[in-house]
Amino acid sequence: MEGKEEDVRVGANKFPERQPIGTAAQSQEEGKDYKEPPPAPLFEPGELASWSFYRAGIAEFMATFLFLYITILTVMGVNNSPSKCSTVGIQGIAWAFGGMIFALVYCTAGISGGHINPAVTFGLLLARKLSLTRALFYMVMQCLGAICGAGVVKGFRKGLYEGSGGGANVVAPGYTKGDGLGAEIVGTFILVYTVFSATDAKRNARDSHVPILAPLPIGFAVFLVHLATIPITGTGINPARSLGAAIIYNRPHAWHDHWIFWVGPFIGAALAAIYHVVVIRAIPFKSRA
Template identity: 40%
Template structure:
């Protein structure tokens, strides 16, 4: 076999693995925005703040166990930043993750808008907001920019710190999704009246692309504040928790190899004919 073919094999394998991670992030973010923003736009009047909060939390919980073993299920540039700063992900994948997350969020917001337009009387994203994030007149309860910024920083800090702690080497294996999904639901219960809750630049970008106006002009806050919150969570984690052995979020969110083998062996014994 030519040397060039031998040398290119690891490169191709690495590229395929990276692509799998990016597609997983795109799909995970798509589901998060479809579930959360879709619930707010299509069913918000029926399910209220609590229902929308649960929709976001349950969407993330499902994706942690679905795409988490492939990419770690960041589905959020602020989470990617926090994991990058704590050594829980490879830096060469960070930009690809963020691009995939933004594409997934925009695609999901577009799908929600298409569905909403099928309602009697149609739907105008510019007039009705498409569950976009905002402050001042664009805030659900009229909160100003200062309150919105502080809310987004604090709530993103809580989200990213939970992700970092739940994926720590000392955390119980396989339970990260529960903690992360539940904390996202809690965060939305607090933040929806203030900003409609972002804590995720990709989630804010998706609807803003279709809404335009204030949603786009105020987008800077929903990029800067979550990233600041994520970086602060990373600093606190590295200082207070003092990770003994950093492991990737992907590793932490899947069962251990031994547990998988035990399940496979147990199933094989159950399926095999009883011996005389």
């Protein structure tokens, strides 16, 4: 790997720097037009001595910080307006979440992979796309970034922040905890499944434009899920986002159903990982053959 930048996207620095795309990938394997990346090791001690490992964590922290900053400010503006029609409304909130994910994944994909979400990191861990050490580090940095992002918003206008609910996720009146859990599972499944599909090695090999456009379907998936589930849970599908808002808002009702915004996304991410690896790509069956 001399003369090459460390691979910080998949969590194993000894792996090739990037997957060839387009026609360059068509001679990689016998009978295949793409090369399946090797599974990441569970633990790679060399990562802990690599600057790329910490740089990736810092990128996840900053991206999640900016994500919470913009989205909570948008939620505050809508909740404090006299009428939903006098501001961006629910559609604007959904666009803020989806648009920020699009921009931040685009900016950080080459450094950390652009996860910005512990559920996404968990799903990729299950699919052996990154090591356990890197996954845990990412999750910690994402949660810290979310807490700091929400804290900065509260620092601007504390009274306005607390009066608008602080962007905390709660199950809306009229819905049960089961409704909220189901919404979080399905919403996160859609997001993580889109992440797998948009970054799939097989698709990257055949369509050279896919790596460039990958952040677009991911951001659009976030937008659509928010449109559907804002009325139910305020849309979590990101445990770091829910945790950051809950810690800074810190009202009892923000913690009553908080478990839903961890259990739901992690179940949804696990189901998406299993579906993509076992059903869509049939990787276990290929390995057995």
